[in-house]
Amino acid sequence: MVEQDIPKLYDTEDIPAEKKVIYQKWAIPQIGFYWFIAELDRKENIAYGYANLNDDLFAEWGYISIDELKENNATLCREWKPCAFEEAQKIIKQYRRDQNRG
Template sequence: MPFEKKTIYEKWDIERIGFYWLIAELDRKENLAFGYANLNDEQMAEWGYSISEIIDVGASKDRNWKPTSFENAQKIIRDYKRGFNQR
């Protein structure tokens, strides 16, 4: 399946510094996740990682996140950042 079509079930972030993680697959038993990591650098963003790393750096889960495609998740984040920067 192309990455753009993957369902993103959870979003974790450190909003004050612009880091976010989009979780596409999660194994709570093994505490592993697969998803997209963007550490405030579009050019260096990548797919991969484990959930423990996210928690270790102090990220918090977005409790309002609703499952959506990766493509739509990127649009939601761009729109949010655009609105945030206009304040």
């Protein structure tokens, strides 16, 4: 997955949220924060995606500064494979179940 494959900002605005493709996942796993990236402005390093700051109730779609993610020690999950948001949510739920077991 290369950044050039990620749609530009607003390119997926006609696609319902649950069907948007999530191209990247950034995370701070120690505190349960993660960000899903669906669109990216490479020049400004601003993304559109879904942010969950360890609170499913207040998680939301919005604009995300990649520079701020890096400044706050979020890491790009290199093993992430692009998938629809619905599938990404299932992956997160399974990951949390697995974490709680071990």
